[in-house]
Amino acid sequence: MPVPDFSARPPAEEGTGVRLEGISKRFGKFAVFDGIELEVHPGELFSLVGPSGSGKTTLLRIIAGLEAQDSGHVYIGGKKVDSLGPAKRNVGMVFQDYALYPNKTVMENIASPLMVKGAKRAEAIKEAAEMAALLDIGETVDRRPGQISGGQQQRVALARALVKKPDVFLLDEPFSNLDAQLRFSSRKFLKDVQRRFGITTIYVTHDQSEALSISDRVAVVGKGSVHQVGTPKEIYASPADEFTATFIGSPPLNVLTVTVAGGASSPLFIPVDGLKDGEYRVGIRPESIALGSGPNGAEVTALEFAGRETIVYLKVGGVELRGVVQDAGGLQIGGKARFAVQPGAVRVLAGGER
Amino acid sequence: MSRLGDALASRVFYLPAAAYLVAFALVPLLLSVALSAPSSDLGSYVRLFQLTDFPEVVYNTLFFSLGTAVAALLVGTAFAIFVDSRRRGRRVFSLVAYLPYMIPFTASALIWATLFNPGYGPIDPILKSVGLPIVDWMGPSLQLYSLTLVSVWTAIPLAFLIVLAGLTSVPKQVKEAAGVDGMGMWDYYSSVALPLAKGAVVTAFLMTMILAFGNFDLPFILSGAGGVPPATMATLVVYAYAEMFYVGLSSQGLAAAVFLALIASIPGLLLVRTTLGRPGEGKARLRVPHPRLPRLPESPFRYLIYAVVALVSVFILFPVYWMFLVAFRPQALDYLLPPVIYPTKIITGVFLSTVRQATPEIITTFAVACAVTAVTVLLAAPAAYTIARDGRRALLGVMIYVFSLPSIVFVYGAFYIIASLKLLNTWAALILTEPLFTIPFVVWTMSNFYNSLPRQYEEAALVDGYSRVRAFFSVVMPLARPGLIAAGMVAFIFSWHLLLFPLVLSQTPWSFGFPPVGSNTVTTFAILFDPDSTGGTLSNNVWTQLASSGIILAIPVIVLSLVAQGYLLKGLYSGGTKG
Numbered sequence: 001m002p003v004p005d006f007s008a009r010p011p012a013e014e015g016t017g018v019r020l021e022g023i024s025k026r027f028g029k030f031a032v033f034d035g036i037e038l039e040v041h042p043g044e045l046f047s048l049v050g051p052s053g054s055g056k057t058t059l060l061r062i063i064a065g066l067e068a069q070d071s072g073h074v075y076i077g078g079k080k081v082d083s084l085g086p087a088k089r090n091v092g093m094v095f096q097d098y099a100l101y102p103n104k105t106v107m108e109n110i111a112s113p114l115m116v117k118g119a120k121r122a123e124a125i126k127e128a129a130e131m132a133a134l135l136d137i138g139e140t141v142d143r144r145p146g147q148i149s150g151g152q153q154q155r156v157a158l159a160r161a162l163v164k165k166p167d168v169f170l171l172d173e174p175f176s177n178l179d180a181q182l183r184f185s186s187r188k189f190l191k192d193v194q195r196r197f198g199i200t201t202i203y204v205t206h207d208q209s210e211a212l213s214i215s216d217r218v219a220v221v222g223k224g225s226v227h228q229v230g231t232p233k234e235i236y237a238s239p240a241d242e243f244t245a246t247f248i249g250s251p252p253l254n255v256l257t258v259t260v261a262g263g264a265s266s267p268l269f270i271p272v273d274g275l276k277d278g279e280y281r282v283g284i285r286p287e288s289i290a291l292g293s294g295p296n297g298a299e300v301t302a303l304e305f306a307g308r309e310t311i312v313y314l315k316v317g318g319v320e321l322r323g324v325v326q327d328a329g330g331l332q333i334g335g336k337a338r339f340a341v342q343p344g345a346v347r348v349l350a351g352g353e354r
Numbered sequence: 355m356s357r358l359g360d361a362l363a364s365r366v367f368y369l370p371a372a373a374y375l376v377a378f379a380l381v382p383l384l385l386s387v388a389l390s391a392p393s394s395d396l397g398s399y400v401r402l403f404q405l406t407d408f409p410e411v412v413y414n415t416l417f418f419s420l421g422t423a424v425a426a427l428l429v430g431t432a433f434a435i436f437v438d439s440r441r442r443g444r445r446v447f448s449l450v451a452y453l454p455y456m457i458p459f460t461a462s463a464l465i466w467a468t469l470f471n472p473g474y475g476p477i478d479p480i481l482k483s484v485g486l487p488i489v490d491w492m493g494p495s496l497q498l499y500s501l502t503l504v505s506v507w508t509a510i511p512l513a514f515l516i517v518l519a520g521l522t523s524v525p526k527q528v529k530e531a532a533g534v535d536g537m538g539m540w541d542y543y544s545s546v547a548l549p550l551a552k553g554a555v556v557t558a559f560l561m562t563m564i565l566a567f568g569n570f571d572l573p574f575i576l577s578g579a580g581g582v583p584p585a586t587m588a589t590l591v592v593y594a595y596a597e598m599f600y601v602g603l604s605s606q607g608l609a610a611a612v613f614l615a616l617i618a619s620i621p622g623l624l625l626v627r628t629t630l631g632r633p634g635e636g637k638a639r640l641r642v643p644h645p646r647l648p649r650l651p652e653s654p655f656r657y658l659i660y661a662v663v664a665l666v667s668v669f670i671l672f673p674v675y676w677m678f679l680v681a682f683r684p685q686a687l688d689y690l691l692p693p694v695i696y697p698t699k700i701i702t703g704v705f706l707s708t709v710r711q712a713t714p715e716i717i718t719t720f721a722v723a724c725a726v727t728a729v730t731v732l733l734a735a736p737a738a739y740t741i742a743r744d745g746r747r748a749l750l751g752v753m754i755y756v757f758s759l760p761s762i763v764f765v766y767g768a769f770y771i772i773a774s775l776k777l778l779n780t781w782a783a784l785i786l787t788e789p790l791f792t793i794p795f796v797v798w799t800m801s802n803f804y805n806s807l808p809r810q811y812e813e814a815a816l817v818d819g820y821s822r823v824r825a826f827f828s829v830v831m832p833l834a835r836p837g838l839i840a841a842g843m844v845a846f847i848f849s850w851h852l853l854l855f856p857l858v859l860s861q862t863p864w865s866f867g868f869p870p871v872g873s874n875t876v877t878t879f880a881i882l883f884d885p886d887s888t889g890g891t892l893s894n895n896v897w898t899q900l901a902s903s904g905i906i907l908a909i910p911v912i913v914l915s916l917v918a919q920g921y922l923l924k925g926l927y928s929g930g931t932k933g
Contacts, residue, residue: 066530087536099527103549112545113535160535 016077016167016200017042023062023072025055032058033224035072040202041217045194047203049211050221051247057172059221060204064170065089077167087116092161093170097177098153100145106132106156107141113164131159135193151182158190162197169194169201175210187214208248212236220244242349245283251311251322253283255349267317269295271343281350284341286311289323291331294340300331314339363822364744371737371793372749378790379756382767383615389766390608398605402613407585414498415567415589415614422505423563429506430513430558432662435543437514438521448518450667453674455511456912458851459571460877461904465677466504467576467885468897474688476676476695492576497587501576505566510670512565513558520554521547538652539659553628560625567618568760570595570854571877575884590614591762598766599858608766615763622758626751629798677908681705681901688897708902714863714872715879716906718781722875723849725785730792730845731838737793738800739826743809750801757794761854764790769858781870783859788852792845799844803837804830843914850910853877876907 018040025032032055040046048056061067063074065086074081081089100109107128114124132138135155140148145156154174161169174190175183191214194201205211211218212232220227220235220243228240239245245253258265260275270282291312298316310328314321314337323339331337390398402408433451437444454462469475470491478488491500524547532542548555573592577583582600583592590610597607680688682700709716741750768790772783811833815825831838852875862872863879883900 064534066533086530086534091534093531093534095527095531097525097527099525099531101528101531101546103546112537116536116538116541160531164535 017075018063018168018200018202019075019078020059020063021073021075023059023069023074025058025062025067025069031224036226038219038226038229040200042200043198044216045191045201045203045214047205047211047215047218048221049205049208049218049247052206053223054221055224056204056206056221060170060172060202063168063202064091064093089168090164090166091168091170092164092166094154094157094161094172094174096173098145098157098174100153100156100160102145105142105144106137106148109145109156110141110159110163113160117164128159128163131163132156135159150178151186154178154186155189158193162193162199167200169197169199171201171203173205174203176205176207183210190214209250212248220247222247239283239347239349242281242283245347245349249285251286251324253285253347254289254321255281255283256319256321257281257351267319268321268341270341270346273343275348279351280348283347283349284321284345286322286324288342288345289314289321289339290342291323291325291337291339293338296339296341298337298339300333300335300337303328303331303333312337363826364740364746366823367736367740367826368746368749371733371797374733374789374793375752375756378768378771378787379764382764382771383759385767385770386608386763387612389770390605390612392605398609399613402606402609407588410585411588411590411593411610414587415591415617417498418502418505418569418573418589419563419566421502422509422566423559425502425506426509426513426562427517427555427559429662429666430510430515431517431548431555432659433510433514433666434518434521435539435547436659436663437518438547439539439543447663447667448514450670451514452511452915453670454508455515456908456915457508457674457677457904458877458907458911459508459569460575460851460853460880461677461907462508462673463504463572463575464880464884464900464904465673466500466507468680468900469673469676470500470576471885473691474693476693479692479695494584494586497576497584501573501587504576505569505572507670507673508572509562509566510666513562516554516558516561517551520551523554524550538655540652540655556628557625560621560628563621564618564625564758567591567614567621568758568762570760570762574853575881578884590617591760594762595765595854604766611760611763611766615759618758618760619755622755625758626754629754630747630751677901677904679901680897681905683898685896685898704898705902705905708899709906712876712879712903712906714866715874715876718864718870718873719850719875719877720910721870722781722784722788722873723846725781726788726792726849727842727845729785729789730796731842733789734793734796734841734845735800735831735834735838736826738797739804739830741797741801742804743812750798753794753797756790757798761791765854765858768855772859778859779861779871779873781864781873784849784856784873784875787855787859788849789845791852792848795848796841796845800834800837800841803834803841807833840917843917847911847914850907851877853881857881876903879903880907 018038020036020038023036024034036059038059048059050056058067062069063076065074065081065084065088069082076089076091086093101112104112107125110128110131111121111124114127115121119127129138129141132141135158137148137152137155137159140152140156145153148156154177157174171190175186178186187210203211203215212235215232217229217231218235219229222243228235228244235244235248239248239253242255246255256268257279258268258270259279260272261277263272265272265275270284296316298314298321300312301315301320302313304311304313305328306324309324309326310331312323312325312328312331314323325331392398430451433447437447437451440447457465469477472478472490472492475491477491481488489496491497521543528546528550529542532546537546568591569589570591573583573587573589574595577587577592582596588596591614594607594610594614597603597610599607601607676695679695679697682702682705683694683697684699684701685704687694687698737749737753740746768787769778772778772787777783777786807830811829812825815829816822820828856873856875856878860873860875860878863874864870864872880900880903883896883903885897885900
């Protein structure tokens with residue numbers, strides 16, 4: 001998909017920040033969140049990532065004003081917006097199913113927020129046409145949402161959200177209905193659009209690789225609390241807890257319990273430099289398992305071909321581990337393999353003292 | 355059970371219902387048409403069209419039906435918008451809008467007859483207290499409007515339910531997107547929700563119009579339950595009835611009935627077209643232009659809706675309140691000046707004695723309704739199934755068309771058949787003829803229900819080696835049980851409601867013998883108290899008894915329709931907003 005030329009647009013302005021202060025929400029007896037604190041900086045692309053049921057969409061809907069929090073405050077641009085409805089918060093939102101008005105043409109869909117604000121029809125149409133051209137859907141404007149492709153529908157939803165020049169741009173899993181190819185190009189497209197407009201963007205997804213690839217910063221949400229906030233690199237390299245560690249990365253981190261005694265460890269030999277004796281919960285990235293030689297002997301239980309690499313399932317001393325190799329030649333299911341854990345790759349998640 | 359081929363199985367499913375409809379719909383219909391022109395020169399039609407009152411009767415019929423449809427649609431839509439746009443109070447206001455549906459037509463008409471009573475009716479003092487002039491509701495100049503008003507009262511629930519089903523099937527995200535875009539109530543309903551619910555709006559309009567075209571109970575009772583109705587309020591239905599069964603000019607009455615059936619076929623066929631032409635099935639649905647509406651200021655629209663809902667709520671609630679008030683108060687309060695409209699003393703004696711008096715009728719109506727329900731479900735459930743699964747859309751079209759024809763066009767033929775079977779004035783007469791009304795409706799709603807059932811279960815059963823018939827009975831029927839139960843309740847309510855057929859086919863109350871002889875129903879019992887009637891046999895104008903029999907009529911319907919409410923909503927109009 002060609003990326004449109006944004007040079008016609010004025011340079012990005014300073015965006016507006018969003019702050020959540022002690023947000024709590026319950027549905028009946030079930031507490032979704034208790035005291036969430038978050039700060040989204042002006043102009044950044046911020047992701048809320050977590051498994052389904054973690055409450056990330058509810059959090060987005062609270063920011064939009066579609067859902068009311070039970071306590072706490074939402075600030076947009078330093079202004080408390082708790083009492084304002086969604087229309088008054090000047091947010092643009094892209095829904096998971098796009099929520100285009102099926103009875104209106106693409107043009108009418110995009111112009112709709114302007115018309116509602118009281119713009120003259122001719123003016124609204126002109127601005128909508130510009131936006132449609134910008135997002136490369138200019139040729140679809142006379143059709144209805146049911147008559148265009150999923151990728152185009154998604155761009156119409158982006159256009160409708162952006163045309164009113166919102167202070168904050170909210171996206172709820174916007175790519176989950178697209179096929180893998182289209183999702184890939186749409187990510188880049190969104191990133192470009194966001195850069196160009198310099199608009200503060202909050203993005204909800206369950207796909208951690210998507211979050212890592214497009215975000216300036218990421219908040220990992222699980223079971224109603226924020227586990228970690230940071231840049232994709234920070235989150236990946238130094239997960240703050242076991243939840244984040246296992247959720248981020250593909251294939252996921254190996255988490256196991258090791259006992260360190262007298263400079264050696266069991267059931268797995270790991271570099272124990274600086275670890276005192278005791279029991280530890282540790283995380284080891286699959287790519288830090290160096291197959292070929294080393295102190296550990298394991299049985300290969302499964303091989304999963306993943307294109308560029310192969311995921312190797314290993315069993316050692318009753319523990320299942322995942323490793324990755326570029327070339328799985330020589331490995332066989334049921335066969336033996338030796339491996340070492342690379343120095344510095346072990347992340348202690350809990351237990352013992354360093 | 356033997357294994358049956360696909361085509362054969364499909365026939366097994368729909369043939370019983372089809373055979374029934376041939377015997378009790380097609381044959382009576384053809385009889386009516388044939389007997390309407392006995393001398394094959396259309397003389398009865400010519401005489402009918404030459405009658406001096408005829409243009410007025412046709413005008414009354416059109417005014418009554420169109421007026422009912424337009425007003426009920428406007429009010430029902432206002433109510434549906436109100437309920438759809440609110441977070442709180444949805445249930446209460448839904449129940450208010452639904453209330454008239456729980457009062458059978460016969461009871462509604464009787465209650466309204468007392469409300470309209472000049473002098474002793476409770477409307478006069480209410481009008482007077484707010485400074486409005488008193489009018490003679492049933493006088494020659496107003497009675498058509500009064501009749502239509504009552505008809506609107508009875509039609510609001512249907513219009514409300516269908517439009518609400520359309521509005522609530524707009525995807526939630528679309529509604530939220532409208533909120534984020536800053537759309538107000540008017541913006542959202544005028545430019546998004548109502549255009550999307552267009553199919554529902556059209557269906558509601560056609561349904562209310564069709565029911566008004568065929569409505570016998572209201573004009574019959576309000577024009578005096580017997581005798582020749584005054585031309586100022588006679589509709590074609592009551593005119594035809596009077597000619598057939600009172601005056602004895604059956605061919606002329608039949609000509610009027612056939613003429614009415616032709617008029618009612620217009621909305622009937624349009625309804626067939628809208629229903630069969632759902633998008634995605636490759637048929638053209640009814641095209642309705644949707645005008646580009648101007649933007650209205652937000653708050654006046656909101657207040658307009660609130661005002662309509664408030665006013666109409668009073669309009670809906672008062673007659674029901676009045677029915678209970680009158681039934682449980684001493685008879686002596688009926689004819690006081692000025693009329694008493696507040697509860698003063700509550701007694702249950704008259705109500706209980708009315709129940710005792712109506713016991714044979716209650717037993718008859720109950721037994722007949724149960725039998726009709728059983729027959730209906732047995733015949734309609736398989737037919738609906740084959741419509742849903744084998745795509746027999748034409749059969750569905752026939753069902754909807756039969757449903758839309760006025761009952762008056764079948765009644766003479768049915769009388770003829772029942773009389774030649776020597777079954778007049780028996781339970782069997784009613785049990786045989788009433789499924790004519792219940793089967794088409796239940797087939798229609800049940801086919802929507804089956805459409806919403808996943809096919810995988812039956813497919814799994816077929817893969818496992820079941821025959822289609824066996825898969826239907828041992829896999830589909832158990833899954834469809836909630837739908838079948840609800841369909842049964844709807845059939846029961848329909849049967850319980852009926853007035854015209856019992857009136858024609860029954861003569862005396864059941865005599866507690868076996869086989870049952872005498873088949874008067876609760877509806878035919880209640881109309882004996884019609885205050886406008888000249889030929890009532892019981893001590894006339896006893897409002898306490900009138901209201902009591904109204905309550906007897908209403909109670910089973912209230913109970914069942916509270917249970918079946920969700921089903922009706924789903925069945926009549928299921929999700930037509932896609933596309």
